[in-house]
């Protein structure tokens with residue numbers, strides 16, 4: 314997709330247990346309605362996921378994941394095609410089989426939080442579909458990721474681990490122009506550790522690929538806007554902080570931001586664009 318401004322990816326979690334909106338859009342109909350609402354608010358991409366990656370989550374059987382995402386993708390892809398502006402659907406999955414079937418159902422982006430590490434067939438699936446492929450920084454599944462937070466230098470380590478993923482993807486036949494990188498905020502990264510990754514985004518951008526940022530409602534944002542007693546605010550009260558990250562990420566030239574509430578981020582992108590153009 315075009316890159317003259319930061320794209321806003323709206324989250325459509327078809328899951329009963331995601332950390333910030335679990336259960337709210339768990340049926341096909343509710344998820345489709347949610348996606349249509351986000352499109353009306355200006356989303357460029359609808360990211361449909363059927364497996365929660367919240368810390369501690371267990372895996373969902375593949376049949377269950379397919380049953381959750383495919384009908385939603387089909388309907389939302391049709392809705393995108395009927396718009397008078399470009400918009401598209403992505404599938405948030407770590408499974409090659411789900412990625413391939415989602416692409417057949419109309420998804421044009423594969424958003425893999427494991428960067429190809431969770432499923433040995435994923436790189437080949439990405440190559441075969443030709444879809445845009447988001448490779449996120451990841452060290453292990455949600456049930457163990459809190460134990461994998463050991464870094465020499467978090468910014469340099471994320472960059473070099475993603476560079477290795479890029480090498481593996483290219484070797485499997487994925488084209489360079491398919492690849493988008495994501496530092497994986499909150500994934501094997503606790504609280505404060507996320508800030509240097511965000512603030513030094515240019516380190517990741519220097520690999521030469523578009524960068525997607527997924528800060529929306531994450532705990533480190535809840536901590537930064539916490540009240541005097543230091544208790545993080547609840548996920549649904551982190552949207553203003555999320556929009557602030559969108560503005561900063563867009564000003565820094567991020568390819569996209571993945572967010573729960575689209576409207577504020579669409580406006581934040583416009584602000585950042587006007588700001589950049591006036592420089």
Ligand code: PMM
Nearest residue numbers: 331332333424447449495497498527
């Ligand atoms: N975060 C979550 C899920 N999918 N995908 C990408 N590319 N980047 C992210 O940071 C990311 C993701 C977890 O958040 P959610 O449970 O609110 O969807």
